[in-house]
Amino acid sequence: MDATVAQTGTEGKSWGGGNRPLNASYGKLMMWFFIVSDALTFSGFIASYGFSRFKFIDAWPVADQVFTHIPFLHGVTAPMYYVAFMTFILIFSSVTMVLAVDAGSKMQKNKVIWYLFFTIIGGAIFVGSQAWEWATFIKGDYGAVETKGGKILQFLDTEGKRVAIADFAVHIPTERTTHESQTGIWYDSEPETLTSFSFEEVKTGFLANENILIRTQYLDESGKQTVLSREESVAKLVTDGRLVVEGANLIRNEYGHPLFADFFFFITGFHGFHVLTGVMINIIIFFNVIVGTYERRNSYEMVEKVGLYWHFVDLVWVFVFTFFYLV
Amino acid sequence: MAHEHKLEIFRGLVKFKSNITKIWGVFLFLSIVTTVEVYLGITKPEILTQNRFMAMKILNWIFIILTLVKAYYIIWDFMHHRDETKGLRRSVVWTGVFLICYLVLILLIEGDYIFDVYKNNYVKFNF
Known part of the structure; x- marks a missing residue:
């Protein structure tokens, strides 16, 4: 063997080979690198929101005049409260997730099941709230x-x-005739x-x-x-x-600049899509835990990897909350 | 998975007995920070919105710093970055921090420049 292996003088050091310098499994490492790349995607979105906002800094909508509604309370002007509630839901579901990871590392199957269950419920409440917020925003209020x-x-x-x-x-x-392509400008259509x-x-x-x-x-x-x-x-x-x-759509926005609505739909939509996939992955893992896949594997590391993704979704929301609703 | 958890936060100022109490402690801290953010976001105290530090409202500085604090504790304690090796921590954090700072800097300077063009030149409003 001595004839084929060159001695580099780095034996025994962390990167000298033969050991695990990052001390993490392949799956966990790949989850981290996926998270880094996804973080860059989100920062691209948020930074371009900042770009557009700086471009129209003297004419940008004020967020707490836009998001003033709470479900079931009509006519109550309560800026921020509902978004704050959504933030707490997401942080709390992050806590139950990390508790599930902790229970998993101690091989406590029933605790993992319950904590994952609460995490899924929290995620579902969040996605539902976001759907409601979209609907309210699209409908508008004053015109x-x-x-x-x-x-x-x-x-x-x-x-x-x-x-x-x-x-x-x-x-x-007034009389309003419906626009039809054979009677008017053919490329123009009815709104x-x-x-x-x-x-x-x-x-x-x-x-x-x-x-x-x-x-x-x-x-x-x-x-x-x-x-x-x-x-x-x-x-x-x-x-x-x-x-x-x-109301608001991708072209017009009663609250102010249409770009505000565009970025709102794009950023919270992309984040909501992440939450949705996170909930679905959590559900898959939840059933895997119930049928005992990780018990037999003798390691709950899959729960930890999914947990990383779930915390990342929470982390992104922390930034979206600041840059969309607070600043 | 089986490796030890570091149970100190705030550079050893607060020590927890078990990982579970640490999780609840971090949750309490994150909740307090969020409550402060929401409170300031609703009240918007005049003294913080009227005064500026380096061209940005003091209130916005507070929001951004509190956000970074929250991000730190989510990554370090919920995502167990505190327990990872130095190499993994750096390859994740430095890459992100460097690229994001660069992107934000470039785009915000450019956005500000276009604002000036609209304001001082003949192009009035372009969407």
Whole structure:
């Protein structure tokens, strides 16, 4: 053997060969490197959110005016509380996961089963909450008007409270013919959803109500949106208004810049997809534990590897929460 | 899997008797940090939003630092990074930290530059 093995002088050192310098199994190591690459994907998304926000830093929506709803409580304005609840759910499911890992390392099968069960429930509550939050965001609440330049005008009363367009718009009976490709411009199609009021109806209602003001997208020095005087509001709406916007989608957003909605759907959607896959993997592992796969294997390391993924999902949410809702 | 857990957090300031009590201790700490974040996010104290440090609101500095603190404890204690070898820790953390800082720096400088272009030149608003 001496003739074929070169002596390098590194024998016995951590990287000298023959031992396990990282002291981790193949599967665990690969999970870590997957997590690193996934972290880079998420930071790409969050950094590009930061890019777009810096690009429109003086006209970006304020998150706690957008996410103010709590399920089953209608008309209550409670910024942040529901998102905070979701954050706690996810942190708590992380705790039950790490307890499952700990029970696994002591080969306590029943404890692993219960802790994994609670983790799955927590994940399901989180995904459900996120679906509800999407639905609320898409539906919108007050409605707004988009200008010819693509900016959003929102309506306030003289005390500075938001007014829904449904509260002041008037119904003007009009005939509306459905757009068909053989009767009009062939490449233009009927809009998928029609707003409940047309721009003319909102404009007429606005001009009839003396005490409604317009708030623009632009932020003043203290970070609050600019509110126009009545004269300015009338001039702005009559010359620039073009279209009623209700709720948010990928093209229009009643809360402000459409990019805000795009990034919201993209980032929380990608994260929600991770949570969903995490829940599904947890369910698979859960049944494996029940049928005793890891008991026979004499090692619960699979629970630990899945746990790493689950904690990573929690970790990403910590950053999404800060950069989407707080900062 | 079977290797020992390090049971100290805060550089040895708090020591736990078992891994399970450590998990609950870290959970308590993360909950307190989150509560502080939510409280500041709802109240937004004037003194923290009106004053700036290095072009960023003090409040945002607090949020970002608290987030990094939370991230540290999630990785170190929930993901057991504290118990891994130095080589594994560094290959994971340094790669991520370096690439993310670089990306964020580049994109934010670029975004700020485009903001100035919109503000001072003829292009008004482009989406």
